[in-house]
Amino acid sequence: MRRPGGWWRLKSTPEKVETYTRWSFHFFGVSEIGGIGLATYSQVGPGFATVLSLMVVTHAAACMATTSRALDWTLGRRPPPTRQLWALGVLTALVAVVAIALAEHGPAGEDVDAAALGVFVGVQGFGVGALALGVHDRRRRVMALVAGFAVGAGLVAFAVGLSWSGALVTGGVLLLAGAFLAATAVFSVWLLKAVYALDDAKETRARLAVAEERLRFGRDLHDVMGRNLAVIALKSELAVQLSRRGRPEAVDQMIEAQRIAQASQREVRDVVRGYREADLEVELAGARGVLSAAGIVAEVTGETAGLPAQVQSALGWVVREATTNVLRHGDAEKVTVVVRRTEGRVVLTVENDGAADADGSPAGGSGLAGLRERLSGVDGTLEAGNAGKGVFRVTAEVPLPPATGAGREVAP
Structure with missing residues (x-):
């Protein structure tokens, strides 16, 4: 049975960043509902507040759906969500106009005007942030989108009776809020694409090797x-x-x-x-180079001088397979390789962080099964599995011939 949170550890780094980005945009929708819609209940009566809140909830749901489709398009999984973007733009303008119309023709009172004006500015700010995902690859379009909504909000506010200074303040507030949310959306998409590009480069390096x-x-x-x-x-x-x-x-x-x-x-x-036949010293040096090229800190300790050829070959294959598993299956930031000789045996330990849980570990894979067969040919053993939270460890032990089993420690 998978432990709680195991689904997160099973994800690769790009998938984790994608999940974080996607839910961050959904959180913007929740913030719109809580910060704008529900806030109206503290300003006006429940009837009018419910009308405004339903408008905000509808707009927030549309923003969440559109941002999700826009992210899929950004990652090449869907065609451009052109219809959804136009629909969200129309819905944003419609909700804003209805809110300002309710302020003009609805119940009288400064609190009503303030609540309606908050909805008027808020839905446009969040709408601009969501719409920016659809044009994030065109900087001028993003700037035109932000400026267009800000100018439109100022003109509408002035048309319904606000003073020119009040309309200017309304447009300025929307300009700042829209620019911030749009910049956040564009930067988030850029970061997500950069992470996926780095992951592709990592796989390319492995294929080149x-x-x-x-x-x-x-x-x-x-x-x-x-x-x-x-x-x-x-x-x-x-x-x-x-x-x-x-x-x-x-x-x-x-x-x-x-x-x-x-x-x-x-x-x-x-x-x-x-x-x-793998040479242990060569494999250790190769593992250090490949891991470093993949951005993983590799610490290798121990000496291999004097080990029999068959022992070096068997342990060299363990290093090779363990390194391959780290690059393919895990999300490691650090790998530690230790070779030590004790009590007539050579013990090789390869340990990495960022491992998946027990259900997702490569312990039962065909690669490690092949290693066990190789080690059995020299009377060796292999153990592989989790060794703590997010830590995966491979331990290989091979007996030494009596002439070389001095029983001394080669590495701490």
């Missing part, structure tokens, strides 16, 4: 096979020509070609064996 390793392997094979195949082809052609002429040297050339082919087979096996 894999591609570079494949190129290295291909170069090694080319260096081994290219020259030898050219020589074999030349020897074979020479043997054919000598054989057609009935020369006995053809046999010698074929024997030489056979020898080169067998030597090539051995060299290819050596290349593949070197590719398959």
